[in-house]
Amino acid sequence: xxxxxxxxxxxxxxxxxxxxxxxxxxxxxxxxxxxxxxxxxxxxxxxxxxxxxxxxxxxxxxxxxxxxxxxxxxxxxxxxxxxxxxxxxxxxxxxxxxxxxxxxxxxxxxxxxxxxxxxxxxxxxxxxxxxxxxxxxxxxxxxxxxxxxxxxxxxxxxxxxxxxxxxxxxxxxxxxxxxxxxxxxxxxxxxxxxxxxxxxxxxxxxxxxxxxxxxxxxxxxxxxxxxxxxxxxxx
Amino acid sequence: xxxxxxxxxxxxxxxxxxxxxxxxxxxxxxxxxxxxxxxxxxxxxxxxxxxxxxxxxxxxxxxxxxxxxxxxxxxxxxxxxxxxxxxxxxxxxxxxxxxxxxxxxxxxxxxxxxxxxxxxxxxxxxxxxxxxxxxxxxxxxxxxxxxxxxxxxxxxxxxxxxxxxxxxxxxxxxxxxxxxxxxxxxxxxxxxxxxx
Numbered sequence: 001x002x003x004x005x006x007x008x009x010x011x012x013x014x015x016x017x018x019x020x021x022x023x024x025x026x027x028x029x030x031x032x033x034x035x036x037x038x039x040x041x042x043x044x045x046x047x048x049x050x051x052x053x054x055x056x057x058x059x060x061x062x063x064x065x066x067x068x069x070x071x072x073x074x075x076x077x078x079x080x081x082x083x084x085x086x087x088x089x090x091x092x093x094x095x096x097x098x099x100x101x102x103x104x105x106x107x108x109x110x111x112x113x114x115x116x117x118x119x120x121x122x123x124x125x126x127x128x129x130x131x132x133x134x135x136x137x138x139x140x141x142x143x144x145x146x147x148x149x150x151x152x153x154x155x156x157x158x159x160x161x162x163x164x165x166x167x168x169x170x171x172x173x174x175x176x177x178x179x180x181x182x183x184x185x186x187x188x189x190x191x192x193x194x195x196x197x198x199x200x201x202x203x204x205x206x207x208x209x210x211x212x213x214x215x216x217x218x219x220x221x222x223x224x225x226x227x228x229x230x231x232x233x234x235x
Numbered sequence: 236x237x238x239x240x241x242x243x244x245x246x247x248x249x250x251x252x253x254x255x256x257x258x259x260x261x262x263x264x265x266x267x268x269x270x271x272x273x274x275x276x277x278x279x280x281x282x283x284x285x286x287x288x289x290x291x292x293x294x295x296x297x298x299x300x301x302x303x304x305x306x307x308x309x310x311x312x313x314x315x316x317x318x319x320x321x322x323x324x325x326x327x328x329x330x331x332x333x334x335x336x337x338x339x340x341x342x343x344x345x346x347x348x349x350x351x352x353x354x355x356x357x358x359x360x361x362x363x364x365x366x367x368x369x370x371x372x373x374x375x376x377x378x379x380x381x382x383x384x385x386x387x388x389x390x391x392x393x394x395x396x397x398x399x400x401x402x403x404x405x406x407x408x409x410x411x412x413x414x415x416x417x418x419x420x421x422x423x424x425x426x427x428x429x430x431x
Contacts, residue, residue, distance in 0.1 A: 019316070026319030031377060088386045092269065099317075127247055127301075131309045134251025135258070142259055170416070177288050178424045181256070185296070185430055188252040192245045201244040 011051035015118035017218040018106045024225045025102050028232045029095055037232050038095060044224065045101040052109055061101055068094045112136055113210045120206070130200070134191070141187060142180075149179050242305065246297050253293040254309045260285050261360075276393065276402065279360035280409045287413020290353050291421050295431040298343035300335075303352065307331020307359060318363055326362035330355055350414045357410040358403055367394050 013021075028041055042065060049058045071090040078086055112133055119129045153159045158175060165172055195201075242250075261282045268278045293306070307327045315324035334356035341348025366374050367390075379387045425431050 022316055023319065026317060028319075030319035084386055084389075126244075127242065127250075127305055128308065128312070130244065130247035131251035131254055131305065132312070134248050135255045135309070135313075138252060138255040139259070142255060173285060173288070173416075174420060177285070178420060181289070181292055181425075182428070182430065184252055184256060185292075188248055192248045195248065196244060 011048070011217060013109070013221060014212050014214050014218050015106075015110050015114050016122065016212075017214065017222060018102075018110060019118070020222060021225055022099075022102050022106060024229050025098055028229055029099055031232050037228065038098070040231075041098040041228060042101075044228065045098045045105070048105060048221070049101060052105060054105070054108065057101075057104060057108075061097060064093070065097060068097070107136070107139065110136075111210070113208060114212055116206075117208050117210055117212050121212070134188075137191075138184075142184065145180055145183050145187075146176075149176065149183075152179075240299055242297070242299050242301050246299065246302065247305075249293070249297050250302065250305050250309065253289055253296075254306050257286055257289050257306075258310065258313060260289070273393065276364070276398070277405075279357070279402070279406050282360060283357040283406050283410040284413040284416065286357065287353060287410065287415070287417035288420050289417075290356070291349070291414060291417030292425060292431065294338070294343060294349055295421060295425070300339060300343075302343075303338060303356060304328075304331045304335045307334070307356065310359060314359075314362060320366055322362045322365040322369070326365065327359035330357075330359040346418065350411060353414050354407040354410040357406050357413075360406060361399070361403060364399070364402065368396060368399055 025041060025045075028037075046058060046062065049055075049061070068090045072087060072094070077083075115136055116129060116133055119132065124132075150160060153175060158164065158172075160172060160176065199206075264281050264285075265278060268274050268281075294302070307330060311324050311327035311331075314327055315321070317323065334352040337355055338348050338352030341352075343349070375387055375391060378390070421431065
């Protein structure tokens with residue numbers, strides 16, 4: 001049998017593990033933190049990013065973390081009201097940082113075919129799998145299209161700026177969303193044609209080249225995450 | 236029911252596309268408005284307005300039974316994962332189901348029922364705020380442990396029970412205008428270009 005071998009050099013995780021991790025991290029974030037344990041979650045995510053070879057991103061997230069810590073530290077020197085808003089803002093970023101890291105990890109290290117297999121193994125119906133797959137595939141596309149539209153708008157002097165957004169919000173909405181929806185609908189139509197050609201529409205059970213499965217790494221990561229959850233809940 | 240009226244693979248892809256755009260709009264607004272105590276209660280409103288354009292085009296592209304419910308199911312999966320609280324899984328599906336039933340009365344093509352349906356659908360955005368009321372003590376205890384006391388007091392003062400109903404009402408009213416905007420833009424651009 002021809003099978004696609006997952007990249008073993010990096011710390012490859014099963015998509016299901018990553019999904020579960022995302023949920024666990026969010027429950028920890030929702031539970032609220034007591035200072036040290038969110039540094040723990042941040043450290044955990046930092047290690048995961050590092051093991052996956054995403055050093056540049058790790059550096060970026062680390063920089064944000066340091067900046068937020070410094071901002072939090074100097075908040076005490078501001079007048080009361082401003083200081084409070086300042087603190088809340090910085091802590092909010094602080095709390096959500098591990099979540100953003102997890103989302104980044106999930107999106108950047110999961111191939112779409114792996115995601116499909118994982119969802120199928122979870123016995124999701126087709127009507128859920130296909131939209132989720134499209135969603136995954138479309139996040140970068142929407143960004144690209146939006147950048148192109150923004151460029152074109154700037155060229156014609158109607159770029160998205162604070163002034164334009166405040167003086168004529170409805171016109172701006174129209175200028176952004178009409179071309180965006182036009183091009184995305186078009187891309188979507190092409191995508192459906194391609195997918196149907198490849199037999200997505202048939203009722204036969206699909207086969208796939210990519211293999212996924214839990215291994216020691218997944219269990220280690222999940223046990224660590226569960227421990228963090230338990231520590232947070234019973235703190 | 237004829238086969239033509241059922242959701243097909245092609246429609247699933249359309250659901251994916253429109254859910255993506257809708258979700259991105261929601262997230263971008265969330266990011267800009269999330270940090271500030273008073274403003275953050277108003278977060279659903281711009282989404283409800285802009286969402287009207289996306290939703291109306293979506294309904295025009297897929298006027299079939301189950302389309303709205305499916306969109307809200309995908310949203311529920313995303314939101315539930317994102318919020319880490321059960322309301323994220325439940326509320327969007329409930330709103331989607333109600334919207335589906337209401338819109339179904341007009342066979343997905345009547346503007347009046349679509350309008351009402353979108354107003355109901357938009358209420359899913361309440362799911363992120365519901366913990367303030369449903370788990371009030373627990374929530375504020377957790378928040379107080381982390382944020383400064385002044386913030387928690389401000390938040391508590393800002394969220395008596397009537398605020399919940401006011402938010403739902405405000406979402407529905409803005410969604411009403413969102414639908415009108417969506418209809419206008421649909422007529423002006425998309426119908427002319429033959430997209431719908």
